[in-house]
Amino acid sequence: MTMRPKALVAALAILAIGLGGCAATPAARMPDGARGPALSSGTVRVYTGTREILTGPFVLKGDPPQKRLSEFKPVKYPAVFVENEYLRLCLLPTVGGRLYEAYNKASKSQIFFVNPYLETYANDFEGAHPWNLGGVEVNFPYFHHGNTYNDRWQWAEVAGEDGAAGVAMSFTSRPSMQRTEFRVRLRPGTARVDLEYRFENLNAYPWGLAAWIDTMHPKSMDVQFILPTPWVAGHGFNIHRTTLYPWPVRDGIDLSWQKNIPPKGDLSEFAFMPRQHFHGYYDYKRDSGAARVFDPETLPAAKLWTQAPPVTPDQWYQHFEIWTATSAVMEDPVRQAELSAYAAADSWQQVWGIGGYVFANRDLALNLVRQPNGKLLAGVCGTRHVPGCVVTLREGPDTFFREVFDLDPAKPWRKDLPQRAGDLVMEIVAPDSAALARYELRSDPLPQEEWKMPPEPRWAKGLNNAYYEEDYSPLWRRPNQFLDGAIQRYKDLLAKEPQSAALMVDLARACLKDAQVRLGAQYSEPGPKADTDAARRKEADVAQAVELLRKAAELENANGNARLYLGLALESQGKADEALAAYQAAAKAARPAWAAEMYLARCLLKSQPQGALAHARRAAEAYPQSSPARHVLMIALIANAKTVEAVALGKAMLAVDPADPLTTDLLAEACRKAGNSAEAEPWTKETERLLAADPKAAEGLQADLKWLGMW
Numbered sequence: 001m002t003m004r005p006k007a008l009v010a011a012l013a014i015l016a017i018g019l020g021g022c023a024a025t026p027a028a029r030m031p032d033g034a035r036g037p038a039l040s041s042g043t044v045r046v047y048t049g050t051r052e053i054l055t056g057p058f059v060l061k062g063d064p065p066q067k068r069l070s071e072f073k074p075v076k077y078p079a080v081f082v083e084n085e086y087l088r089l090c091l092l093p094t095v096g097g098r099l100y101e102a103y104n105k106a107s108k109s110q111i112f113f114v115n116p117y118l119e120t121y122a123n124d125f126e127g128a129h130p131w132n133l134g135g136v137e138v139n140f141p142y143f144h145h146g147n148t149y150n151d152r153w154q155w156a157e158v159a160g161e162d163g164a165a166g167v168a169m170s171f172t173s174r175p176s177m178q179r180t181e182f183r184v185r186l187r188p189g190t191a192r193v194d195l196e197y198r199f200e201n202l203n204a205y206p207w208g209l210a211a212w213i214d215t216m217h218p219k220s221m222d223v224q225f226i227l228p229t230p231w232v233a234g235h236g237f238n239i240h241r242t243t244l245y246p247w248p249v250r251d252g253i254d255l256s257w258q259k260n261i262p263p264k265g266d267l268s269e270f271a272f273m274p275r276q277h278f279h280g281y282y283d284y285k286r287d288s289g290a291a292r293v294f295d296p297e298t299l300p301a302a303k304l305w306t307q308a309p310p311v312t313p314d315q316w317y318q319h320f321e322i323w324t325a326t327s328a329v330m331e332d333p334v335r336q337a338e339l340s341a342y343a344a345a346d347s348w349q350q351v352w353g354i355g356g357y358v359f360a361n362r363d364l365a366l367n368l369v370r371q372p373n374g375k376l377l378a379g380v381c382g383t384r385h386v387p388g389c390v391v392t393l394r395e396g397p398d399t400f401f402r403e404v405f406d407l408d409p410a411k412p413w414r415k416d417l418p419q420r421a422g423d424l425v426m427e428i429v430a431p432d433s434a435a436l437a438r439y440e441l442r443s444d445p446l447p448q449e450e451w452k453m454p455p456e457p458r459w460a461k462g463l464n465n466a467y468y469e470e471d472y473s474p475l476w477r478r479p480n481q482f483l484d485g486a487i488q489r490y491k492d493l494l495a496k497e498p499q500s501a502a503l504m505v506d507l508a509r510a511c512l513k514d515a516q517v518r519l520g521a522q523y524s525e526p527g528p529k530a531d532t533d534a535a536r537r538k539e540a541d542v543a544q545a546v547e548l549l550r551k552a553a554e555l556e557n558a559n560g561n562a563r564l565y566l567g568l569a570l571e572s573q574g575k576a577d578e579a580l581a582a583y584q585a586a587a588k589a590a591r592p593a594w595a596a597e598m599y600l601a602r603c604l605l606k607s608q609p610q611g612a613l614a615h616a617r618r619a620a621e622a623y624p625q626s627s628p629a630r631h632v633l634m635i636a637l638i639a640n641a642k643t644v645e646a647v648a649l650g651k652a653m654l655a656v657d658p659a660d661p662l663t664t665d666l667l668a669e670a671c672r673k674a675g676n677s678a679e680a681e682p683w684t685k686e687t688e689r690l691l692a693a694d695p696k697a698a699e700g701l702q703a704d705l706k707w708l709g710m711w
Contacts, residue, residue: 042188044084044165046157051079051090051100053133058119064316065117072117078693080155082166082184086191086409087111089166091184094693097153097169099136099184102193106410107352111193111290112136113216113319132216132317136348140199140211141178142477143325143333152694153182156658156686163188170659172700175517176474177202179627180211181657191409192349192362192383198657199326200341202628203516204564204595205509208471209342210333211326213299215292216319219311222285223258223320225304226357227269228276230448233329235268235305244272244453258320261308270330271302272451278360279322280351288352291360294324298344301325332459333471338595339626353412354379359439364407368393368426368441370419379414380428380437382407388431395422407436463506466490470510474517479524483514501556508545508552508565515541515572545569553585560586560593567599576603587615594622598629601636605709609639627657634666635708643674661690661697662704 056065056072065072079100082089090101095118102111115134131137131145139145153169166185173180183196201207217223231244247269248256261267271279279302282289294302306320326342327334336342351357351365355377359366363386367379378401380391386407393401400420405413407428423443428436459468466489473483490507497503515538520531549566552559567582580603586596601616616636619629630653637646650667653660664687671680691698 209336294346504552558590560589564593
């Protein structure tokens, strides 16, 4: 293959030095002194540089950095910048794969909170690391501040036919084998940050999916939280899943204002049944805020977290947080199918100069409010330049205001008009008559929708409770967070139904997952004793799974999953021939386990390359979103001298996930096997670049190549 261990380590050492010291191309001055390229109208540039951040130790329950300034020193971190005529973004791939800054050139301010202090901590578990660096962090598979500053993501530049450009950052979590892709893009002439997410389950069995995306914003006493929903649920490790509270007024207090938060306790609200597809905030003293626009089908959740006032300079948290997630009830994970990927997207834009906002979409945010001074305030802040738009305001059938204006991200439109008491409608129309926005301001408030939660959470009892434990437990990045609870619950259920093949398969799957994630390093007291116990438990888990799956296969011949999981267990025991027979039986079962086709292709690659190719094609067809299935197909194509097809497949995979070093490595191998060393060289260099910032990624590539049978 492309890289061998010694050469790989040497390449990493050289490239890591080079990446850490790289300088940006000269041009407009960056916040930390780096420089970017000059921009012409209608272009997006991507370039590398460094971002200097004051770095010091994280002290649990200690003083904030503002009180420990002597402990913090400036450190330069590798950064990638994305810039158009309106916005300049700074991404930190080696600091948790984070969008750190989004600077609006027109308003001369940041869209997100930017913490000047980065606190480091040697332990990377969820309960003991800082998560308030700012910007946007993607938490997957560990859903609650799960990506630490120890996670180093790979990145690659992305571009679109419409002139859009940006960066795709990717990270594979091991040993859970779940992959995250976070894509950040700007479009020419657009003052909006478009974000895309892809969460992939690389396993041959389902895994819990509860991806949380956290954005941080500057906090002041003049901030209003814009959360268009009538009901919220309280945060608290699922204890409030059946209780809803009205929003925003509760007990006579409007909780949508930072200054109104009760002094005892934080505000942590999960929005339920949102009326609109946007939320965000506005700081009325600064006359600016931000709006997030989202698709409730893929990212249905909205959460708000803030500390109680007062806001003082020496507090830990100078920010508040706006969250979204893949589950509507955020701490209630869904089950992601084997070898599948989940895609979602949203966008952020700064709203400024219009005195607040009541509506937002991807084109604009608008404001229409009756003011205490007796005036009617109307405003529009656009995300792109559209000359000759028309704003119209009506009261019933009466049009009382109409004006032609230029929608311009650099020049928000704002008017103070005479007050109107009736129901009002504001419309924004483009010069081609396309409707850009419509908002209704009623003279009386809408009646609050009625909504009742079930008397108890759906996962409270029985089999659902066991499923919940299986899906939920591995999503916490904490010491001792294994699958003991799920295993015990399945055992209790199986004791009541000892002949249930389905429960045997469920229990065996939980045992295999426990063996997969159980590492001595993740015990509360790591060391030789923990390593010994982890090895013992792994062996016991797999042995129990084999026993259960043999029984399940005898009881229910139609179940292909029993044989698939049996093959996985036998392979982990080193019983290759028995594992192969189990995979063959899984593929031929009345209810076949199509993932078995991928394992058959891998097992038969050397002895029966043509048969392996047939199996690999079936696996890729059954799981078109799966990178493991397509990687196996690439290997099978190379083994059958179909290198042109292998290269085409690899390039198609990079269009989906451009920062995967395994794909670039296999592309280099395909070119070499075809005798095209010159074509292989760029892919080899790209593999080296992707691995340069993270030795752990190199270890992961070696493990993937070994699994594919290439070493």
